Amino acid sequence: MKILVAEDEPILIRVIEMRLKRDGHEVQLAEDGQQALDRLEEGPPDLIITDIMMPYASGLEIIAAVRAKSWPKVPVIILSAMGQEDVVLEAFQLGADDYITKPFSPNELSVRVRRLLTAK
Amino acid sequence: MFHLHLHVSPVMPGKAWLIIAMLTVLGMLVALLCLILFFLLRRSRVERLRLKYQDLYGQIIQRAIFWEATKESPEIAIPFKVARSLSRAHLRQLMIFQLVKAKKAMSGTAAANLVQLYHQLALHEDSLRKLTNPKWHLQAQGIQELAVMEQRGSVTRLYRLTNARNEVVRREAQAAIVQLYGFDGLRFLDVINTPLSEWQQIQLLRLLQQSAGTPQEKIFRWLTSSNTTVRVFTLRLIAEQHLQQVTPQVAERLRDDCPAVRLQAILCLGELAATDTAGLLTAAYPGEDLAGKLAILQTLGRIGAEGELAFLDAQLSTPDNRIRLETARALVRTGEEGLKCLDRFPFIDQSPWNEIFQQAKTEWTI
Numbered sequence: 001m002k003i004l005v006a007e008d009e010p011i012l013i014r015v016i017e018m019r020l021k022r023d024g025h026e027v028q029l030a031e032d033g034q035q036a037l038d039r040l041e042e043g044p045p046d047l048i049i050t051d052i053m054m055p056y057a058s059g060l061e062i063i064a065a066v067r068a069k070s071w072p073k074v075p076v077i078i079l080s081a082m083g084q085e086d087v088v089l090e091a092f093q094l095g096a097d098d099y100i101t102k103p104f105s106p107n108e109l110s111v112r113v114r115r116l117l118t119a120k
Numbered sequence: 121m122f123h124l125h126l127h128v129s130p131v132m133p134g135k136a137w138l139i140i141a142m143l144t145v146l147g148m149l150v151a152l153l154c155l156i157l158f159f160l161l162r163r164s165r166v167e168r169l170r171l172k173y174q175d176l177y178g179q180i181i182q183r184a185i186f187w188e189a190t191k192e193s194p195e196i197a198i199p200f201k202v203a204r205s206l207s208r209a210h211l212r213q214l215m216i217f218q219l220v221k222a223k224k225a226m227s228g229t230a231a232a233n234l235v236q237l238y239h240q241l242a243l244h245e246d247s248l249r250k251l252t253n254p255k256w257h258l259q260a261q262g263i264q265e266l267a268v269m270e271q272r273g274s275v276t277r278l279y280r281l282t283n284a285r286n287e288v289v290r291r292e293a294q295a296a297i298v299q300l301y302g303f304d305g306l307r308f309l310d311v312i313n314t315p316l317s318e319w320q321q322i323q324l325l326r327l328l329q330q331s332a333g334t335p336q337e338k339i340f341r342w343l344t345s346s347n348t349t350v351r352v353f354t355l356r357l358i359a360e361q362h363l364q365q366v367t368p369q370v371a372e373r374l375r376d377d378c379p380a381v382r383l384q385a386i387l388c389l390g391e392l393a394a395t396d397t398a399g400l401l402t403a404a405y406p407g408e409d410l411a412g413k414l415a416i417l418q419t420l421g422r423i424g425a426e427g428e429l430a431f432l433d434a435q436l437s438t439p440d441n442r443i444r445l446e447t448a449r450a451l452v453r454t455g456e457e458g459l460k461c462l463d464r465f466p467f468i469d470q471s472p473w474n475e476i477f478q479q480a481k482t483e484w485t486i
Contacts, residue, residue: 011178011222015185015230022186083326105228106185 001117004028004045006036006062007079008054016049019106020113033057037065044071047117049109051079052087060091067095075116079104173211176202177218184237185222185230196237206241216243220268238269251277256286263289267296275300282308291320298324302331309342309350316349324353325360334361343369348378355384359391367394374404382408383415390419398425405431414446421450429454429461436465441472448480 003025007013010031017027028045030036034056039045048066052059063076075097080088088099098112184196205211216238223234238244247269250262263281266274278300281293294316297305306324316324334357342354343366355373358366370392373385386404389397401416408416417435420428432454435447451458462480467473 009221009225011181011218012225014178014182015222015226018182018186102225103223103227103231105226106230107228 001046002026002028003113004030004036004039004048004050006030006033006048006050006054006059008032008051015106016109019110023110023113025113033059033061036062040065040069044069044074046074046120047113048074048076049079049113050076052084052091053081060087060094063091063094063096073120075120077109077112077116170214173205173214174218176205177215181218181222181234181237184233185226187233187236195240196233198241209246212241212243212246215241216246216265219243220265223268235269244269244271244274247271248274248277251281256289259284259286259289260292263292263296267292267299270300272300279308283312283314287314287317290314291317291323294320295323295327298327303328303334306335306338309345309347309353310338312347312350315347316353321349321353321356325356328357328360334363336363336366339363339366340369343373348381351376351378351381352384355381355388359388362392364392364394367392367397371400374400375407379409379412382412386412386415386419390422393423397423398428402428402431410440410442413443417443417446417450421446421453425450425454426457429457432458433461433465436462436473441476444473445476445479448476449483452480452484 003020005013005016005020005027007016008031013029013031017029020027028039030039033054036048036050036054037057040062048062050059050062059078063078066074066076076091076095078088078091078096078099079102080091080099081102088096091099097116100109100112180196180198180202187196206215219234219238223231223238226234244266247262247265250258250265251274253259253262259281263278266278275297278293278296281289282297284290284293290312294308294312297308299305306328339354339358342350345351345354351373355370357363358370367389370385370388373381374389376382376385382404386401389400398420401419405413405416417432420432425432429451432447432451436444436451438444438447448462451461454461459481462468462477465473465477468477
């Protein structure tokens with residue numbers, strides 16, 4: 001499955017990439033919001049994992065951009081920091097499917113990805 | 121030839137000096153440019169090296185996150201190049217910085233592995249050394265590193281800094297202790313003789329949100345602490361944790377000498393909202409200053425003061441419009457009986473009561 005990961009923290013994005021690749025997924029990386037939006041222009045991924053606070057475009061803008069497309073539903077997992085409950089609610093209103101709060105375990109992320117892809 | 125010319129031309133001494141001055145300035149400009157160039161090149165080299173090692177350390181951290189201990193490899197493998205680079209202090213700091221950043225985002229086994237790497241590279245010794253550095257910002261940095269990397273073994277040294285003279289160091293040490301030990305970490309409240317700022321109190325309450333098991337006997341002691349801010353903080357903590365069992369001790373704080381403590385006790389009782397809260401608050405009302413009186417009226421409105429309608433009715437006739445408005449709000453919030461009380465008020469059609477009542481009713485409808 002093709003997964004787009006948008007995260008501006010270099011170590012974190014590589015950790016997520018490593019975990020997803022171990023699970024056999026094809027991973028597209030975007031190190032800021034604009035890169036993620038550009039990647040979306042190339043076609044729909046099977047799932048998106050996005051941080052909320054990123055340079056150039058936020059995770060919320062990415063969700064809005066995905067939902068504005070006429071693609072079959074692409075599940076979106078958001079990565080949020082503690083204390084961002086309001087933003088998480090906004091993300092759900094925009095159409096996010098799940099969220100993970102940092103600090104998180106890569107294994108937990110893997111399970112959530114699997115669950116969403118199975119339910120798709 | 122030029123030199124000779126200077127000596128054989130006595131008719132032009134001014135021009136010669138001008139040339140010497142120009143050459144000197146030119147020489148200085150060239151030297152300055154060389155110096156700038158040297159520093160620019162050096163900075164770019166340092167930056168290049170930093171990026172190189174940042175990338176290298178990032179790879180080690182990624183590997184550490186997915187590392188699983190086996191009999192053959194009980195420790196995380198560190199390449200020779202990395203181990204050698206870590207003999208330099210600034211690169212060790214770069215590794216600590218990267219590790220701390222990664223640790224903040226990870227939990228579970230991944231986080232435990234990062235702590236293991238921090239120990240394996242003896243980076244905790246660098247963090248501990250910072251605690252004795254005369255520069256306060258380095259002390260604060262060391263405290264943060266130890267807290268994020270869950271260094272419970274350094275509690276004694278951290279605990280000593282909870283009463284440090286520097287406010288930032290003190291704040292970081294208190295937060296670190298609470299982060300590591302939850303409610304048990306609050307034992308610094310027994311001894312601190314410096315004030316806990318409003319911001320610090322909010323910070324500590326946020327850190328305690330995930331903790332369980334409030335130490336009740338300590339709470340009794342902190343409620344009577346000689347440090348006013350400790351008493352205020354304890355009342356906030358009681359309200360946040362809804363510790364109903366200490367309601368009598370909170371009520372005693374309504375007679376505290378400090379207005380800030382009394383105000384917090386009123387707000388705390390409002391959160392606990394026991395059956396006798398309204399009675400306790402109305403009894404304390406006459407002895408309160410304006411802020412305290414307004415807080416009592418707000419609290420009565422919030423907890424519903426059906427049994428205190430006569431008391432509220434009497435406050436409508438006080439000369440202060442702020443008290444009249446807060447009383448009207450409390451009556452409106454009390455419900456039907458409160459509204460009837462307003463309607464029965466003899467000066468309902470007169471200014472300023474008509475405006476005040478209208479304001480209170482409109483706010484409630486909105």
